[in-house]
Amino acid sequence: MHQTIITVSTRGPGLYEFTDRAEHFVREAGIETGLLTLFVRHTSCSLLVQENADPDVRRDLDAFFKRLVPPADDPSMGFLVHRLEGPDDMPAHIKAALTAVSLSIPVMQGKLALGTWQGIYLFEHRTSPHRREVVLHLA
Numbered sequence: 001m002h003q004t005i006i007t008v009s010t011r012g013p014g015l016y017e018f019t020d021r022a023e024h025f026v027r028e029a030g031i032e033t034g035l036l037t038l039f040v041r042h043t044s045c046s047l048l049v050q051e052n053a054d055p056d057v058r059r060d061l062d063a064f065f066k067r068l069v070p071p072a073d074d075p076s077m078g079f080l081v082h083r084l085e086g087p088d089d090m091p092a093h094i095k096a097a098l099t100a101v102s103l104s105i106p107v108m109q110g111k112l113a114l115g116t117w118q119g120i121y122l123f124e125h126r127t128s129p130h131r132r133e134v135v136l137h138l139a
Helices: 019-029 055-068 089-098
Strands: 002-010 014-017 034-040 045-051 102-108 118-124 130-138
Touching (some): 002 014, 019 034, 019 118, 019 130, 045 089, 045 102, 045 130, 055 089
Antiparallel strands (some): 014 118, 034 102, 034 130
């Protein structure tokens, strides 16, 4: 088994690709067949596998989630109680609950078994910059 923690720096809401770092970790581990598990150690961001060819996909996903879960100061979100950390905090927790905080990707012939246009992303849900930690576990 191999483990590491990588840091993904964000500049606000959106998708931040780190496929190359996960591929490097798998390559360095030298495991031909296995499973890479990724886990983000935060409650206001998430992980996803998504298209990495057309940047419009990332923009549209971000726009969709902004419409689906607006900031806490939006009139439609008046039911929210948790507001201590700003109007983006509780909506970020909701977005993280709707997406994934862990992923599993098979390793075949020493490489991630991702499809041609698939990439691994951290989905930042907060408006301020953050340094997010992602645990990579290969077995």
